[in-house]
Amino acid sequence: MxxxxxxxxxxxxxxxxxxxxxxxxxxxxxxxxxxxxxxxxxxxxxxxxxxxxxxxxxxxxxxxxxxxxxxxxxxxxxxxxxxxxxxxxxxxxxxxxxxxxxxxxxxxxxxxxxxxxxxxxxxxxxxxxxxxxxxxxxxxxxxxxHDHPGFVQPHTDAVAAALAKLDPSRRESTRVVFTAHSIPSSMAATAGPTGGRYEAQLHETAALVHAAAAPDLPWDLVWQSRSGPPQVPWLEPDINDHLRILAEKGVTDVVVSPIGFVSDHLEVIWDLDNEAKETAADLGLGYARADTPGTDxxxxxxxxxxxxxxxEGVSREKLGTLPVWDVCPADCCPPPRRPSHS
Known part of the structure; x- marks a missing residue:
């Protein structure tokens, strides 16, 4: 075409x-x-x-x-x-x-x-x-x-650069924490050939970035920017709750990498550069936030x-194994269930 x-x-x-x-x-x-x-x-x-x-x-x-x-x-x-x-x-x-x-x-x-x-x-x-x-x-x-080198490599370099800002003497107690926008649990658990794709792709991206940037460090994928009504379950843990758990476990420093995002828009700079950074400071954690690709x-x-x-029909560049579609199936990724107002 x-x-x-x-x-x-x-x-x-x-x-x-x-x-x-x-x-x-x-x-x-x-x-x-x-x-x-x-x-x-x-x-x-x-x-x-x-x-x-x-x-x-x-x-x-x-x-x-x-x-x-x-x-x-x-x-x-x-x-x-x-x-x-x-x-x-x-x-x-x-x-x-x-x-x-x-x-x-x-x-x-x-x-x-x-x-x-x-x-x-x-x-x-x-x-x-x-x-x-x-x-x-x-x-x-x-x-x-999610697994294209042009997306993964800027995130990889950003994690490495953020790690370089932390105290190298505490590397053994440093952790990499990847974040993405939380979604309702019902959306994350949809069935069918494309079900659960959001979470699965994020895990694959995180694994690819981690393997290239800091394979010696443990890592987690957590969530941020929840916006729904409180009675609706969303993916957890939230980044701030997770930082508290890490501090209790003896982690001293964290690199936070917003792999769910392509640029430093407001949810990144508020949720991570303000709220999460303040949480880390209150806990005494060393904290460095990795950049997003932007215009890399x-x-x-x-x-x-x-x-x-x-x-032109050029071959796909892919670092991962999960499938992607040019045109998604008609029944993929249904919208979230809206609250009833009856």
Missing amino acids: AYDAFLLLSFGGPEHPDDVMPFLRNVTRGRGVPEERLTEVAEHYMHFGGVSPINQQCRDLLAAVQADFAGNGVALPAYWGNRNWGPMLADTVAQMRDDGVTSALGFATSAYGGYSSCKQYWEDISQARAKVGPGAPAITKLRQF PRFVAMIRELVLERT
């Missing part, structure tokens, strides 16, 4: 204090999240002036992709659309239609399978195309990339390679 554009798909974030509550209501619509929880999360954004860094990170990534495409003969114009805040995906799809685009490849800023990290982007695309109506371009999402040239080149898998 011929493609005539590239589309960056992302989550979106507020860029002004007045955007924060409307943005959070967009994110949580239909999920039964209490208003007081939204107010609490809004304060995280206000701590940074009411601006999420994610939109600027998308601008930077898009510029890097455009430069990489131009330098490597990939003649695709690049667009950007978000799920929850401007530029909204439907507006971008309308612009693409007006520009004469007929078929685009979409890259989502999430490496993993699962409902919110993968399938919901397919739903976003479908809803945006339906809103635009006749002439809306066909959009195909690129595959998951290897990550940017990976995006081009994923495009060329589709346009």
